[in-house]
Amino acid sequence: MMRTPHGAPIIGIAGWKKSGKTTLSVRLIEEFARRGLKVASVKHAHHAFQIDDQETDSARHRRAGARQVAVISARRWALISELDGAPEPNFDEVIASLDPCDLVVVEGYKSAPIYKIEARRSASITQTPLAVDDPQIIAIAADHDVIDSGLPTFTLDDISGIADFLDSRLGPLRPARSPRAAVRDEEHL
Secondary structure, three states, X not given: OOEOOOOOEEEEEEOOOOOOXXXXXXXXXXXXXXXOOOEEEEEOOOOOOOOOOOOOHHHHHHHHOOOEEEEEOOOOEEXXXXXXXXXXXXXXXXXXXXXXXXXXXXXXXXXXXXXXXXXXXXXXXXXXXXXXOOOOEEEEEEOOOOOOOOOOEEEOOOHHHHHHHHHHHHOOOOOOOOHHHHHHHHHOO
């Protein structure tokens, strides 16, 4: 099982276009956050995405020639970097850049060497199962019956069941204690 440099387990959500990857990812993030975990997520986009609108100040800074723009507020911050023809960062570089957390949920990155849940929907653009060729797929979540996969299978709506499965397979997944709490605990021993 792959982990971040800080030791957090990584789980991928893989599937074809329209397979339910985003919905499953969001619902699992919500479930693990509800359970008290600090969750990080990575989403791979296959297109040139835009995270700032054309008339925002940060978009204007980029258009003016800034190769990196940091946008900071009291609630969040983002760093936008132009690649200028360089290759996109590889998966390991992206994972290494994350802050410490309890779990990383990755959407996309079908070929990454991480454990994955395969999302399947009848309305998916492609119906070819990924699990047949990917030994890193540890379970399937589908909106239809899955026959003879040999893997644990869940409905796409069984978020609690999938989270419990991941807890036992990757974990136990527990919130990390803050360094301050660890010091307090040691002082009471």
